[in-house]
Amino acid sequence: MSENTAFRKFNIERLGQPVFICLWLALVTLLVYVPVFQAQFIGLDDPDYVTGNPHVLSGITLANLRWAFVTNHTANWHPVTWISLMLNSQYFGSGAGAFHAVNLLLHVANTLLLFLWLLRATGAKWRGALVAALFALHPLHVESVAWISERKDVLSTLFWMLALLTYTDYAKTGRISRYFFALLLFGIGLMAKPMLVSLPFVLLLLDYWPLRRFAEHRTFRLLIEKLPFLALSIASSVVTLLVQREKAMTSLDTIPIFLRLENAVLAYVAYIGKMFSPTGLAVIYPYNLHPSAIRALLSLATLVVVSAAVIRIGRHKPYLFTGWFWFL
Incomplete structure (x- = not known):
């Protein structure tokens, strides 16, 4: 076998494994979620989002x-999500399926992008596949997949993943065009769901x-490199506060800040528990006005x-530091 032939075979084999993993991830995900087509x-x-919304139904x-x-309809400013739903209705009809x-x-797509990003960032092929499968x-x-109104969640995640991939490429190659493309993707993602505002801090963790x-x-x-991302996060947060103050959040104004912090702390720990034991899940969890001190x-x-332990151990296991503070 010539040297060129061996090199081509090696490249095909290296390419073949990620392709196989992507196909496997896509197939398993589709099979598990097949019941949603009947929902x-x-x-x-x-x-509000589809069946009673003439703007969406008319494409x-x-x-x-x-x-x-x-619009500030549904107490959110997410024009990219609205446009996505309009395109859905125009080209595929107004049926739930x-x-x-x-x-x-x-x-x-988000699952595959997560795997490809982990592969690009860490080179850990099989561990990346396991994380993507989880x-x-x-x-x-x-909930994000099976609830039609959660289009904003899966759509914003798409732009989040694309921004991570593009930023990682910028970090590895130094190509400034990749930096600005990541910034653009982040801006679009914020217009799908403003929950992406944490990206600048996540990028520092990834650094x-x-x-x-x-x-x-x-x-x-x-x-300094993160300041443009932070500026977009601040702008999105301001718009969100203005919209929600007008439409949805007036009832929270009467809740003391200390009570909100108590609920936030309880929610963090509860969410950790749900990750390991995902039982008793619900669409809405009532606000606890009388939490146990x-x-x-x-x-x-x-x-x-846990944070103190992660900071200490993170010197030798940096992935724990990034993973934990990404969650926080």
Whole structure:
């Protein structure tokens, strides 16, 4: 066998494994979520997002595009999500199955992008495949896929994953065009769901591990590099606060800040529990106006102790540091 032939065979074999993993991830995800094709619209939010929304049902028009960018309907500003639903209705009809299918395809795409990003960032092929499989199949993600109104979740995740991939490429190659493309993808993602505002902080964590950029660049440079991302996050947060203050969040104004912090601490620990034991899941978890002070203190202590341990161990196992503080 000639040297060129051996090299080509080696490249094909190296390429073949990721392709096989992607096909396997896509197939398993589709098989697990097949029942969503039989699901219908539900009475919670779906009338606002699709069945009772004439802008979505009539598809893409100039008037509808303008509405998507100026409306605060559903107490959210997410024009990209509205446009996605309009396209769904225009090209695939207004039946529930079509909307479920697109949600599922977006979830499959997100799963594959997560695997490809982990492969690009860490080179860990099989561990990356395992993480992607957990992401695809974990019961905590069922709501985002099977509930049509959660289009904003799977759609914003698509842009989040694309931004991570593009930023990682920038970090590894230094191509400035990749940096600006990641910034653009982040901006679009914020217009799908403003929950992406944490990305600038996640990028700093990724600079620590797996990209290990703190060893090559000054911290000041890495911080300055995130300022455009932070500016977009601030702008999105301001818009969200203005919209929700007008439409949805007035009832929370009467809840003391201390009570909100108690609920936040309890929710963090509860979510960790759901990851390991995903039982008793619900679409809405009622706001606890009378939380147990002891439970709140124990939950806070748990978060502090785990964070301290991760900081200490993270010097030798940096993936724990990035993973834990990404979650927080």
